[in-house]
Amino acid sequence: MVESFEEAPLHVMVFTYLGYGIGTLFGYLRDFLRNWGIEKCNAAIEREKQKDFVPLYQSFESFYTRNLYMRIRDNWNRPICSAPGPLFDVMERVSDDYNWTFRFTGRIIKNVINMGSYNFLGLAAKYDESMKTVKDVLETYGLGVGSTRHEMGTLDKHKELEDLVAKFLNVEAAMVFGMGFATNSMNIPALVGKGCLILSDELNHASLVLGARLSGATIRIFKHNNMQSLEKLLRDAVIYGQPRTRRAWKKILILVEGIYSMEGSIARLSQIVALKKKYKAYLYVDEAHSIGSVGPTGRGVMEYFAMDPRDIDVFMGTFTKSFGASGGYIAGRKDLVDYLRAHSHSAAYATSMSPPIAEQVIRAMKLIMGLDGTTQGLQRVQQLAENTRYFRQRLSEMGFIIYGNEESPVVPLLLYMPAKVAAFARHLLKRKIGVVVVGFPATPLAEARARFCVSAAHTREMLDAVLEALDEMGDLLHVKYSRNRKSARPELYDETSFELED
Numbered sequence: 001m002v003e004s005f006e007e008a009p010l011h012v013m014v015f016t017y018l019g020y021g022i023g024t025l026f027g028y029l030r031d032f033l034r035n036w037g038i039e040k041c042n043a044a045i046e047r048e049k050q051k052d053f054v055p056l057y058q059s060f061e062s063f064y065t066r067n068l069y070m071r072i073r074d075n076w077n078r079p080i081c082s083a084p085g086p087l088f089d090v091m092e093r094v095s096d097d098y099n100w101t102f103r104f105t106g107r108i109i110k111n112v113i114n115m116g117s118y119n120f121l122g123l124a125a126k127y128d129e130s131m132k133t134v135k136d137v138l139e140t141y142g143l144g145v146g147s148t149r150h151e152m153g154t155l156d157k158h159k160e161l162e163d164l165v166a167k168f169l170n171v172e173a174a175m176v177f178g179m180g181f182a183t184n185s186m187n188i189p190a191l192v193g194k195g196c197l198i199l200s201d202e203l204n205h206a207s208l209v210l211g212a213r214l215s216g217a218t219i220r221i222f223k224h225n226n227m228q229s230l231e232k233l234l235r236d237a238v239i240y241g242q243p244r245t246r247r248a249w250k251k252i253l254i255l256v257e258g259i260y261s262m263e264g265s266i267a268r269l270s271q272i273v274a275l276k277k278k279y280k281a282y283l284y285v286d287e288a289h290s291i292g293s294v295g296p297t298g299r300g301v302m303e304y305f306a307m308d309p310r311d312i313d314v315f316m317g318t319f320t321k322s323f324g325a326s327g328g329y330i331a332g333r334k335d336l337v338d339y340l341r342a343h344s345h346s347a348a349y350a351t352s353m354s355p356p357i358a359e360q361v362i363r364a365m366k367l368i369m370g371l372d373g374t375t376q377g378l379q380r381v382q383q384l385a386e387n388t389r390y391f392r393q394r395l396s397e398m399g400f401i402i403y404g405n406e407e408s409p410v411v412p413l414l415l416y417m418p419a420k421v422a423a424f425a426r427h428l429l430k431r432k433i434g435v436v437v438v439g440f441p442a443t444p445l446a447e448a449r450a451r452f453c454v455s456a457a458h459t460r461e462m463l464d465a466v467l468e469a470l471d472e473m474g475d476l477l478h479v480k481y482s483r484n485r486k487s488a489r490p491e492l493y494d495e496t497s498f499e500l501e502d
Contacts, residue, residue, distance in 0.1 A: 113465065131360075138355070145352040189211060196218070202223060266408060326353075387463060400470070424479070428469060
């Protein structure tokens with residue numbers, strides 16, 4: 001694996017923290033003016049009759065949102081009014097009160113190049129004849145089920161999809177759910193509980209974090225992709241057992257992702273599996289971003305590392321990215337899936353997956369597997385890999401700091417300074433390029449970034465247009481920081497020395 005996590009020059013970090021410091025000082029000044037009625041307060045505040053109550057809104061908790069995020073809020077939640085293909089249409093909006101409220105101008109910004117959607121294989125697109133089966137299912141079954149899987153919500157389409165997912169992953173069985181986030185947060189508590197230990201990568205998605213917390217199990221964090229950190233936790237868990245009682249842990253579950261959506265890095269699966277076997281732990285792999293997007297035939301990190309599916313205890317993935325639909329799945333041994341059918345909160349209380357969505361996933365998966373009688377699916381997987389390598393290589397040559405694996409279609413481009421984050425997104429939209437910019441708290445405070453998502457549907461002309469605009473933007477905003485230096489963050493490398501936080 002070739003991954004890059006280059007550190008920023010010292011002066012960039014100094015100016016980044018200085019920018020946040022100045023913003024904080026002005027934030028306190030504006031809060032002072034609001035408290036004295038000199039400036040109007042648009043934020044949520046307590047009513048006069050409730051002044052003697054314990055405050056419902058903690059002022060400092062919303063300090064960042066109120067004084068920084070609001071000034072650049074126009075870069076998020078932009079209304080899209082077309083299919084999220086390689087090009088989409090954006091409804092133009094303006095604000096008359098510094099982004100506290102917006103109004104639409106009535107103008108549509110046409111044919112914006114979409115560099116933000118997880119549409120890796122280009123299957124989220126306008127209707128064409130290949131989608132006729134989805135239309136037929138809609139007319140036959142309707143929009144929704146109106147019941148849970150445990151009651152009257154299991155359809156033949158759900159069983160067909162589950163059999164196809166198991167065949168696609170080469171495992172014994174699979175179960176599908178209507179929501180990707182709930183697939184993690186509602187199923188992890190069914191697998192582990194009190195007396196169990198979860199070892200979680202520090203960069204895991206919020207759904208994994210929530211599921212781990214809801215389970216009641218003890219949680220310990222290891223440094224991202226750092227095998228020494230993980231092995232130390234495993235070794236200590238086996239040697240010392242549970243706190244106080246020193247009894248052996250009932251289960252030890254390792255939680256990792258295939259591709260990390262904020263870093264663009266790929267889990268070191270072969271090394272994690274080796275440790276899992278050595279210490280008799282279980283392995284749970286979240287392939288939300290990697291299924292369909294990596295591997296020679298799009299079967300995720302398991303195929304990327306040429307691993308045996310039996311080496312992974314729990315496969316989790318979503319249909320929201322590569323498959324152009326929604327929902328998620330849990331796959332693995334048949335006894336595991338049968339257990340979840342009876343004990344999963346999502347199966348017992350959540351509405352079943354919509355039939356047309358299930359058919360869209362079936363259609364997409366058959367396309368990738370070649371069961372539709374064509375090679376279009378394989379061509380899309382190969383085109384995605386080619387576009388990814390081309391886009392990442394060109395950005396590196398231009399002098400940008402980009403994170404992650406060279407095979408990852410998620411491409412974070414580091415911007416650092418909050419003012420440049422806003423300027424970057426605004427200027428690119430003027431050039432009809434839609435990007436996702438991300439900052440604190442979704443990233444570390446000083447590592448704000450733009451996150452590009454490459455798609456098989458992007459043509460070379462589209463990518464070149466984006467790269468040309470980025471080249472100009474890099475010079476205009478002075479964000480070409482790369483000096484090809486190794487990162488100072490040992491958790492992003494296979495270092496032999498590390499420190500564990502309490």
